[in-house]
Amino acid sequence: MFALVGPLYRRVQRKVEQAEPYEGLSVGVRAVLDLLRGHGPMTVPQMGRAQALSRQFVQRMVNQAAEHGLVESVPNPAHQRSPLFRLTEEGRARITAAVARERAVLREVGGGLTDAELTACLRVLREMVRTSDHVDVG
Template identity: 55%
Template sequence: MSDSLSPDALAARLAEIYLVVGPLYRKASRVVEREQPVMGMSVGVRAVLEQLQRDGEVTVPTIAASQELSRQFVQRMVHEAREAGLVELVGNPRHRRSSLVRLTPEGHSAIAAVTDREHRMMARVAGHLTDADIDTALRVLRSMLAGLE
């Protein structure tokens, strides 16, 4: 195993990652929004649908906290998704004033279509990447995220 970087060298190398992650995120966001106009799915709505797909029905505050977004923003995204028929609000047995947000069958289909299309696009990524490369990238990104907590 190689030696760890000094704090200054580590900071400089991690800054290089930010220079790539920012444009990558923005480009991916534009692709999603450009490819999904028929479904009316913005990046924000997509984030809500993906979380519901992963976690099942949850509250707006739960979505906001897990994605580090304001509750107001998430509420707007839920409202958009609800108007499009992608989510529904259901009673919450634990909290009468905070409804649970749940995917509708249309929401399940919509997020599946988006992720399927994205997976096909990602399958075209060149670079002969290995599983170990991806594990390393995820470990670094998760460490960066944890370091900002």
């Protein structure tokens, strides 16, 4: 599974990077926007944990997104020093357009896969993500 997921991820990442001039979204900023689209407002540490990325990297991506008016900070009632970030209208429009374009491309790559096969694949991948922090490889 890992031998296939790694190359697949890198290929998709290259496609996103190639689309950057068109969409204006780097891979990192796109990931932040997609995370906020799916989960609503989050803090930088929450985003880092959700994506298994360093807080510093996520902060740089959030800063880039904010510079382009794609996200904005809002007060966090649970923690004064760690603001929540949410999509702006422009950010929501940009990530919605990017996801729609990506889905259109992916539909062309279907290879005759059924909905049941795709659903099973998603279940397996979600379970692997969920349990990966608890598996000892050494």
